[in-house]
């Protein structure tokens with residue numbers, strides 16, 4: 150079985166999961182920006198991973214644009230965000246992103262990082278503004294991802310990456326679970 154892992158990662162967590170999946174399966178691992186989407190028809194399995202920024206899965210539009218060419222392949226998605234896994238948060242994320250032709254694709258959650266100091270100036274400014282807005286709420290009103298955003302200090306790094314998040318992805322690849 151041939152396969153490829155394509156990922157879109159700004160700060161490394163989605164890439165780390167892609168590399169773990171690649172290690173475990175022997176699949177090639179390629180950054181979306183370097184991937185030749187025309188070559189995807191040569192693989193049996195395509196794993197797509199994207200980081201989550203402001204509730205959007207990065208790179209998902211590229212997958213949508215190419216979906217008809219690879220419809221007959223086994224396509225598996227995962228996304229990587231700072232929030233702890235939460236059913237409501239995740240199903241909302243899937244609903245918002247896996248639409249317009251991507252409905253029903255298996256999608257998995259892998260928890261990532263949150264590191265204000267490591268962010269680009271724009272992202273840092275955006276996240277700081279967000280934290281200011283969220284700080285006005287009472288902590289018991291925080292959405293799960295807002296709580297994650299607030300739990301890490303300005304000079305700390307939250308790193309929740311964990312290899313065990315790929316276990317269900319590997320099972321899905323091997324056909325043990327969908």
Ligand SMILES: Cc1cc2nc3c(=O)[nH]c(=O)nc-3n(C[C@H](O)[C@H](O)[C@H](O)COP(=O)(O)O)c2cc1C
Pocket residue numbers: 157158159160161162163164199200201202203204205229230231232260261262263264268272275276294297
């Ligand atoms: C601008 C920005 C917006 C983000 N928005 C969200 C969000 O809506 N929900 C969430 O859980 N995490 C959010 N995060 C955290 C990222 O999803 C997290 O850092 C993840 O590890 C990103 O993947 P990457 O490390 O592959 O870039 C955001 C991070 C940035 C920089």
